[in-house]
Amino acid sequence: MSGRQRGLKRKAAEQAEIKAKRAKGETDLSDNLKWDYYGEVVKNVCPLLTLTSSTLPGCQKAAGFDIDFTVIKTASGRKFATGASDWEWWDESVPGKLRGLHKDGFRVIFFTNQAGIEKLKVTPEELQRKIEAIIKALDIPVLAFVCTGENQYRKPSTMMWEYWESKCNQGVKVDRSKCLYVGDAAGRAKEWAPGKPKDFSCSDRKFAANLGVKFQTPEEFFLGESPAKFAWQTIDPTTVLGKVAAEKKEYHSKSPEMVIMVGAPATGKSTFRKRYFEPHGYIAVNRDTMGTMQKCVKAATEALKAGKSVVADNTNPTPAARKEFIDCAKKCGVPCRCFVMDTPIELAHHLNYFRQNQTNGGVRRIPDVGYNVYKKNFGAPTKAEGFTEIIQIPFVPKFDSKKDEELFKQWT
Incomplete structure (x- = not known):
């Protein structure tokens, strides 16, 4: 066996040993810091990866x-690390600053989005090794919470922080007015400082705002620089609160009919259907649950022939997508009405994330491509298609609980 082969065999054995230790929740770190997963498996990975301790005292x-480009940067100079060891401090002041916070009674915690795990671009073991190396170099206890994909824990959702507060702080109540959060995704435009690129998002600033904690960029916290101009980059959800519209108390018909919903993803179609049609006996047909248009049309035909009304709850952006339902109504001799969700696309994007968080990941967010396809194909409904009536439904916030309202107010 050559020296290279022996080296590869030794490296493979080391990696297997590390993976086995991770599986048991064991690390080389002190303070009984242990890795664990939380949440229901989606795409072969749990949504939240945690490094916590059952013996560290709770902190107020x-x-x-x-982590990336806040506490550390790549040693290679690349945008994405080439491996677990491809890192160096973002600035030489970082370790001293973090140790100072620990000395002052703060619990130092990493909160990081790592969608690359779900996308299989990085392994959990690789990320664990990197975080462990950072903590060993700091020589202070640090907790870590990792969102592994595009799920409900992804910042700016506050769920990672709330998980720490409720399950990993030994029951000690946190005073958020004394807390802070530092991150580089701050909504700064290109050239916010000479030669600086645009921030890829504003998720870190929104995360802090949603929590109600003080926010600073790495430049502000570590280097003492003045705040730079920024933009939130998405709609402020509070601007639509208090909106009032003349709302009909009844939208249903007392005789059988076909209703076709039209609207981009997450514009409130299903909520509207459940609130105004299903309580009156309407049968819902939906390709997301039934699988094919043929099954939807078959179910709609059977319901109409049985004297029931039907509501077709899909995006239905084109005349072609609506035609089969309209033809079905004609064959069954019932009128067909169209309800168009008049919700701005930027608000629909917000509702998309809100729905994912509201259901604790039960309903995954629709990827942006879904909105792009809808916008590209959309054709406004007309009576020439065969509708007896076309009704525009403006978005009016209406919440089933105070918790839902507070969640809706959060930046996404």
Whole structure:
């Protein structure tokens, strides 16, 4: 066996040993820090990866940090790390600052989005090794919470922080007014400083705002620089609160009919259907649950022939998508009405994330491509298609609980 082969065999054995330790929740770190997963498996991975301790005392105040390009940067100079060891401190002041926070009674915590795990671009073991190396170099206890994909824990959702507060702080109540969060995704435009690129998002700033904790960029916290101009980059959900529209108390018909819903993803079609049609006996047909248009049309035909009304709850963006339902109504001799969700696309994007968080990941968010396809194909409904009536439904916030309202107010 050559020296290279022996080296590869030794490396493979080391990786297997590391993976086995991770599986048992064991690490080389002190303070009984252990890795664990939380949440229901989606796409072969749990949504939340945690590094916590059952023996560290709880803290009233926390200093949260993003990791990449906040605490560390790639040693290779690349945008994405080439491996677990491809890192160096973002600035030489970082370790001293973090140790100082620990000395002052803060619990130092990493909160990081790592969608690359779900996309199979990085392994959990690789990320674990990197985080462990950072903590060993700091020589202070640090907790870590990793969102592994595009799920309900992804910042700016507050669920990672709330998980720490409720399950990993030994029951100690946190005073968020004394907490802070530092991250580089701050909504700064290109050239916010000479030669600086645009921030890829504003998720870190929104994360802090949703929590109600102080926010700073790495430049502000570590280097003492003045705040730069920024933009939130998405709609402020509070701007639509208090909106009032003349709302009909009844939208249903007392005789059998076909209703076709039209609207981009997450514009409130299903909520509208459940609130105004299903309580009156309407049968819902939906390709997401039934699988094919043929099954939807068959179910609609059977319901109409049985004297029931039907509501077709899909995006239905084109005349072609609506035609089969309209033809079905004609064959069964019933009128067909169209309800168009008049919700701005930027608000629909917000509702998309809100729905995922509201259902605790039960309903996954629709990828942006779904909105692009809808916008590209959309053709406004007309009576020439065979509708007896076309009704525009403006978005009016209406919440079933105070918790839902507070969640809706959060930046997404």
